[in-house]
Amino acid sequence: MSESQESEDQVDQAFAAYLRSCDEGLVASREEFLCQFPEIAEELRELMDAADAIDTFTSGVLTSPLYSGELEKAGFAGNGAVEAGADGTEFSETGEFPRSVSPSDETVDRLAADPNESDDPALTLPEANRPQGDVGPTLPYEIGEYQLQQVIGRGGMGVVYKANQYMLNRTVAVKMIRGGMLACENDVRRFYTEAQAAAGLSHPGIVPVYQFGHHRGHHYFSMALIEGTDLQRRINDGPIEIDDVARYVRDVARAIDHAHHNHVLHRDLKPANILIDRRDQVHVTDFGLAKNLTTDSSVTGSGAAVGTPNYMAPEQAGGHSDRASRKSDVYSLGAILFAAVTGRPPLVGDTIVDTLMQVIHDRPEPMRNFRPGVPQDLETIVSKCLEKQPAKRYQSAADLADDLDAFLEGRPIMARPRGKIVQLWQGFTGIPLVGALLGRKVVRTTPGHRRLQAGMLLMLALLPFLFVSAAMWSRYRQQAMPASVSIAGGVKSGVYNEFSAQLAQRLAEQYQVETQVMPTGGSIDNRGRLITGQVHLAPMQAAAINSNQLVVVAPLFSEFAHLMARHAPDQAIIDESERLVDWLREQVVAIGPEKSGSRMTAGTILGSLGVQADVKLLEQPWEELQQSEATVALICIRPGSELIDQLFEQGWSLLPLPRSTEVTSHLMLYQQDLKPRHYPDAQLADARYPTVATTALLVTRSDAPDKLVQSALRCLYESPDIMPGLISKAEAAKTRGLPFHDAALEYYSGETNSD
Known part of the structure; x- marks a missing residue:
């Protein structure tokens, strides 16, 4: 391109900018404008003089x-x-x-x-007549x-x-x-x-x-000639009554619906184009940007944004004027309704481009932010008009007019407000950072969105510190002693209740914490209460620990399987294991309460002997044993138990457990002998009664506080012993194969090192 051509283009561009500035009232003086273009000032001045002459006389x-x-x-x-x-x-x-x-x-x-x-005599006037x-x-x-x-x-x-x-x-x-x-x-x-x-x-x-x-x-x-005012002047004069606004826009919507039925789109609806006569009736004017739908006639094509930025629909603002439809005018009616209620258009940018971008991408703030007390139904009507997607707006201007009629008459409107979840999501995606992540362009942000984004960025910056703090807090809680400690007991008058009561008393005295013992149905019941967090500590048989959420605090004592008979069989049957097993098949066997560890161990033993399917089993509290039909009782309990002593007094006999060596192949069961010394008052005839035994354990959750476990262990092994027959600290430290709590392992490792 030649230098002369470049100069001419520069002059044309500057002159066009001058004309636009004049129309917008932005030019303070001609000389000030010319100072911006010193190299082409003379050419510009000639064009300005010519324009003055043309404007003056034509x-x-x-x-x-x-x-x-x-x-x-x-x-x-x-x-x-x-x-x-x-x-x-x-x-x-x-x-x-x-x-x-x-x-x-x-x-x-x-x-x-x-x-x-000039050819027009009216334009050629003597100087004195001007x-x-x-x-x-x-x-x-x-x-x-x-x-x-x-x-x-x-x-x-x-x-x-x-x-x-x-x-x-x-x-x-x-x-x-x-x-x-x-x-x-x-x-x-x-x-x-x-x-x-x-x-x-x-x-x-x-x-x-x-x-x-x-x-x-x-x-x-x-x-x-419409004598009166227009809606823009009414808006400028101050707030308009809500009902008047609804009536004005309703009547305009009826008029626009008439135009639509005659295949005419207005495309430039705004308050200034709505005249209000002296009878307070509205009249639509200025169809300069109208489009005939039947001939597709228009003064603009695709790529041109036609209309007034604050009131044009998003499809118009995006330069797709060829896509304008009846719903585009509906959008403009909603924008007029918004402006007449609040005193300002729904979207206002610092520049025309900024306004157009907001119209395309942003949602307006609720009208109540600008005028408190706006009825919810009117807010809903406006929101439906201003939907970005045409399909979500009113299908016609008549539908909008009908809803405004319903609003004015106090009837239910057709439009429905956006759901709370949708509103929250739209508000959330309005945060610039979130919008960028989701691929949504956010043109304008509210102070609230900016504060939320600042908070999110601060949270992201603090996230590592929060993770560290959370880990430290979790560790602290894991180590801290609870203010109140709950301990599971067992069946009424059982050894578990006795043990738990002693442990609770010591914890309360030494660590000034509130303690309580919760009576339960036995080991299985205790396991469920620990898993659900109802208790902190619980005694139970080893076989009951079948969850990775539970760990051992300490082994407590052994529990022996006692095979008791209401009427003992002949000695010949007792001396031969196979005959004793056959005899058991014909008996009614009591195995204890449903949720007790004794019931669980008895089931394991009878299954190992192969008689569980043959015998009749009774699940009931031991207190009811004497009145039941049971002929045999299989009780897993600590030797020397008062329950066994009572059965001896009632005439029951102790029998050896047949094939006890086969039964011990089961996990958590081991070979043991019941001896006369365990029940000195029973005058047992034999020196030993072969049987199997399991271990009662003090159990807690894997996430139990270290301080609780350590405190329970100190109370457990202090003098005097909580109860006779308790496994010593030294023996407990040698125990292998149990899933101990980390704090218990640390506690017992000190005992092992001291040895």
Whole structure:
């Protein structure tokens, strides 16, 4: 590209920026703008002078102090805000226009060279007839059958006049292209689109178009003059009653539904385009961006974001104007409803691009954040309108109007609020860090989202320290002594109850902790209570430890299997093991309570002898044995037990256990002999009664505190002994094959080292 071409492109770009800044009211002075482009300042100045001449003598716009000062004070902002005339008449103007015939280059050159040289006599005025400090035609001005009397609105590309129609002697509004004969092709198409779209609609909520005309290069159309205000002005004046807002938007929705049924999309719905007459009725205007669904006619194509950023649907904001549908207008109606209730649009960015990105990606805050007390049903209606996905919005503007009717009448609405889980998830994904991880673009964050993200980052930074702290706390709890210790006992009047009561007393006295003994059904019951955390310590038979959650604190004492007979068989049967086994098959055998260790061991012994399937078994408390039908009792209990002494007194006899050596092959059982010294008052005849034995253990959970285990061991082995027959500390230290608690292993290792 040549240097001259680059220079021309730079001038064109700078001049375009100047025009945009003028329309947006951002230029403080021409000289200030030129200072930004010193290298092309002269070329820019020539273009600005030419533009002044063209605008002065072809736009037909009155730029008197009334317009430049009073109208701007009234709230006009060249992109479609409200303007007012001297008599208070107000009109909404968006700056979208239609088709015109472009003037020849000769006309443009002539007007730029000599502003007084024009075909329009109204534009060639003596200097004395022009307002001081201003340029332009003098009103009143006749165009066709209309006399333009007063400027009542001006947008970025259009001017609206209050006018008198001679033929019908009525007051109307006349709209003209601001650029006059120099309007570009796209502006002219928009002007025609607006006139044709509005002219094809007949609804009390839509401003009617009367006539379209052309006069000396100027295109115009006339329409009804709506005297009153517009919704944007009402919003600017302060809060509007909720019911009034719902009524306004309901009526607009009915009007837009009429347009949709006539295949017309508005695509630029906003508060400034909703006029409110003196009877408080609404009228929709400005169809400059309208689209005919039947012909797919539009002044824009895919890639252009058409409309007003704060009120356009996400599909429009994303540049997919060709995808705009009836639901796009529904979105805009929801945005208008939001703005009329809260006083601000649902999404507002620092720049146009920022606003467009928010419309595409972000959800608006609840209306209650801006106006407390907004009814939940209205919040739900707005949320449904503002869904990002068109399929989730109201299917038609009529459906929206019906729901607003229901709201106004106090009936249930059709829309349903988003579930709490969905709301929480949407709020969570609004955190920038979470959104990035999920692939969702987060354009704008709230202070709450930023605080949550800061908290998450802090948590991530502190995570290693938290893990270490948690491990240290877990270790501390594992080592600490509980404030209250629960110990399982056993069956009523059993040896386990006696042992547990002694251990609880010592723990309470020496460590100032609360203790309690919980009566149970025996070893199996104790195992279940330990696993579920109901107790801290429990005595039980070795065979009951069948869970990896349980570990041994200490071996306590041996429990022998006592084979007791109500009526002893002949000595010949007793002396022969096989005959004794056959005799057992014919007996009714009591094996103890259901949850006792004795019942579990007896079942193992009878199974090993091969008679369990033949004998009749009785599961019952030992206190009921004498009154039962049992002829034999197989009791696993500590030698010297009072229970066995009582049976001897009642006439029961002790028998040797047949095939005891075979029974000991079972885990946790070993060969032992019951001797007369164990029951000196029973006057036993034989010197020994072969049997098997198991070991009673003090058991706890694998995660029990070290301090508890160590304290229990100290109490267990201090003098005097808790109970006779207790396995000594030295013997316990030599025990192998048991799953000891770590603290117990450490305790016994000290005993082994001292030996």
